[in-house]
Amino acid sequence: MLVEVVGGGSLGLLFAAKLAAAGCRVKLVTRSREQAEAVNKKGIRVEGWTELTAEVPALAFPDAVSGLNSADRSEARFILLAVKQTAFTEELASYLISSMEQGAGLVSLQNGIGHWEKLDSEKARPFMIQAVTTEGARRLSHSEVAHTGRGWTRIGHIHAKDTEPHTEKVPQINLKTVQDCLKQAGFDVFVSKSIERHIWSKLLINAVINPLTALLRIPNGKLPETSDSLLLMRKLFEEGRDLALTQHVTVEESLWDEILEVCRKTAVNRSSMLQDIAAGRMTEIEAITGGLLAKAERAGMSMPTHETVYRLIKAAEQSG
């Protein structure tokens, strides 16, 4: 079994190194040739919760398209996708689709839902697995990563087509195989029958809290404290819930309580979006609210509150 880890960020490095150290055949695909060279030369060093150095052959993405496909086509493999939504290009999407059409499984560690449609093809769909992880990692250099917190990882099949209800397809890539492989590498992995619910929950929590805290420039805990921002949170929640329903995902009322709970638990935190806006950086708005709005547009649904905060954040990015 070959595991092709796509993405040399914190999670990509962590998973690649731990899989390789457990004896799995791993290839790392990075964005830059510079990083591929560094990893080929020094291996990947992990510190913190895990302490190890693993040799991992690496190559940069444009080279991977020809390089990996020809050499490793025959071997059973899955791709562990660990790039940010913002780095998810059309070029990468077609590479992944063609890999899946050739039989490779795809396990996506990406947050959000922006990639689901881009990867949706009749043939590829049964090969798509979505993962949600709470493993904590921070990249220290091209080839070094800190394992900052031990978490859990849930994996499950998603249905990628907007209009199609969830059906039980026989997956070509076995969830059990992926689970065993990741377990062997030391990760706590659970198979989930409702992975989409987990993804949607995480997405809606972010979509409700992050843009508002960024626009109002307040820490998370302040958000539910005024009646007007609470009302905005509720509108964002309800628009998101209605959208999820068009995708055959039921969002329970308990997620609303969870959102309020997240604000309480992270009361003094300034969301990453607020930090980005304050520092004049680009935010993750495309991956979070942008992904919802793209879904809504395809579903012919209007999400005016999300649309307004999305435009405000985009405008703030540009004038910041």
Place this chain on the structure above:
Amino acid sequence: MLVEVVGGGSLGLLFAAKLAAAGCRVKLVTRSREQAEAVNKKGIRVEGWTELTAEVPALAFPDAVSGLNSADRSEARFILLAVKQTAFTEELASYLISSMEQGAGLVSLQNGIGHWEKLDSEKARPFMIQAVTTEGARRLSHSEVAHTGRGWTRIGHIHAKDTEPHTEKVPQINLKTVQDCLKQAGFDVFVSKSIERHIWSKLLINAVINPLTALLRIPNGKLPETSDSLLLMRKLFEEGRDLALTQHVTVEESLWDEILEVCRKTAVNRSSMLQDIAAGRMTEIEAITGGLLAKAERAGMSMPTHETVYRLIKAAEQSG
């Protein structure tokens, strides 16, 4: 003819003093007894474009309800309403309605449309005149005001009921009389047949520009510069235009050009709403966007973009 000037702010003091100096019988109604006492003692001093001191009898609002009505009921009079929307209480509204029902004309210098419905009664409607002024004034003390810029004043009848098309009623108070009286006091006054268009234009210009500049914390000129904020401006404009139509007011496309022109002409200005938010003060959001939303609710219309920026400004006021 008695002119009762209600409101001791910059415009109230300016109009009261100039009317009194021109020989008109004027009474000033202030919010505080303190101000009434100061005016009774010192008169009103105007400096700048106009230099004069005028004796004007003044009394505080709660006293005016009994005081003025009994003494001056018999005389033909009009009320010049010069209080801010935020100071427009239910108590003041019923005083004005009962004055109108007794035959007094009402000339409102207020911006916005929030007061129209509050003053709407079958009997009072024909007595209502709306004014738009570009006279510039700044209050210096309880009894002193600077006339900072000479402008023009337009007056006209409004139809106050949402569902009723504009009909030509025979006004009980003559526009010509009001015009002559104000002209005599040195104001350039025009009678307008489309005063509502002027009011709506001014209101929509403010509703499109002010909340967005406050939320994005940018000067007016930056607003149309990014595609996302331009799109938000357009949405606010279109929602406002659609609302105006339900009120039988046609907003021309040329107002959109005018809004962009205002941004250009005031490019380096920070809107008063931005200044208020930055200083942690209450803003005029209730009088501007709040007034539109109240109209929309009564018309059964949804204005989601205005609603979202309204809530954001209110939340920003509270957490500022």
